[in-house]
Amino acid sequence: DADVTQTPRNRITKTGKRIMLECSQTKGHDRMYWYRQDPGLGLRLIYYSFDVKDINKGEISDGYSVSRQAQAKFSLSLESAIPNQTALYFCATSDFTLAGGKDTQYFGPGTRLTVL
Amino acid sequence: AQTVTQSQPEMSVQEAETVTLSCTYDTSESDYYLFWYKQPPSRQMILVIRQEAYKQQNATENRFSVNFQKAAKSFSLKISDSQLGDAAMYFCAYRVTGNQFYFGTGTSLTVIP
Numbered sequence: 001d002a003d004v005t006q007t008p009r010n011r012i013t014k015t016g017k018r019i020m021l022e023c024s025q026t027k028g029h030d031r032m033y034w035y036r037q038d039p040g041l042g043l044r045l046i047y048y049s050f051d052v053k054d055i056n057k058g059e060i061s062d063g064y065s066v067s068r069q070a071q072a073k074f075s076l077s078l079e080s081a082i083p084n085q086t087a088l089y090f091c092a093t094s095d096f097t098l099a100g101g102k103d104t105q106y107f108g109p110g111t112r113l114t115v116l
Numbered sequence: 117a118q119t120v121t122q123s124q125p126e127m128s129v130q131e132a133e134t135v136t137l138s139c140t141y142d143t144s145e146s147d148y149y150l151f152w153y154k155q156p157p158s159r160q161m162i163l164v165i166r167q168e169a170y171k172q173q174n175a176t177e178n179r180f181s182v183n184f185q186k187a188a189k190s191f192s193l194k195i196s197d198s199q200l201g202d203a204a205m206y207f208c209a210y211r212v213t214g215n216q217f218y219f220g221t222g223t224s225l226t227v228i229p
Contacts, residue, residue: 043219103149107161
């Protein structure tokens with residue numbers, strides 16, 4: 001089984017709809033991240049969470065919100081989807097700890113979101 | 117501001133040959149990590165190699181190696197004996213310890229049979 005899973009894998013929705021993308025991990029990592037990938041722009045950070053009570057905005061958080069329901073679950077919501085939010089969305093975890101970790105990110109398989 | 121630049125949007129290599137992908141970054145930090153990730157058509161992001169800035173020795177993983185030039189803020193990836201399965205988008209990434217990642221815009225690698 002995959003260590004980082006995302007649901008759904010593909011989603012088509014209409015402008016103005018509320019959408020939730022879900023991420024679960026079995027790696028036991030505290031840190032989780034949401035990115036979006038657009039052609040020619042690479043990956044840009046939307047939100048990140050260092051633990052259940054610690055959520056931070058990333059580079060492009062406008063129009064998005066997140067919820068860290070548990071150590072293993074981190075959801076991304078688009079409150080009112082718009083066409084320029086059409087992108088590939090990745091969830092990731094990090095093995096960083098204060099005691100020292102390899103500080104590497106592990107990615108889910110991605111969610112392809114299309115907003116019409 | 118931390119930035120990562122990949123100046124080669126597309127590269128190609130003959131099968132079994134060697135190719136080098138370029139990456140430069142901008143930082144005022146002294147302690148950080150650098151990564152290369154591979155994204156094949158399956159779109160899964162796969163870690164290729166990792167380099168700690170405090171290590172002078174260049175990281176290697178089988179056919180993949182890096183040329184890390186800290187003073188020049190350069191972190192290139194060399195793929196030796198290229199295989200068809202190496203065809204993918206490659207992303208360079210930078211991270212200050214404990215903080216968020218910054219990714220480059222990617223280099224699309226084509227392997228020619």
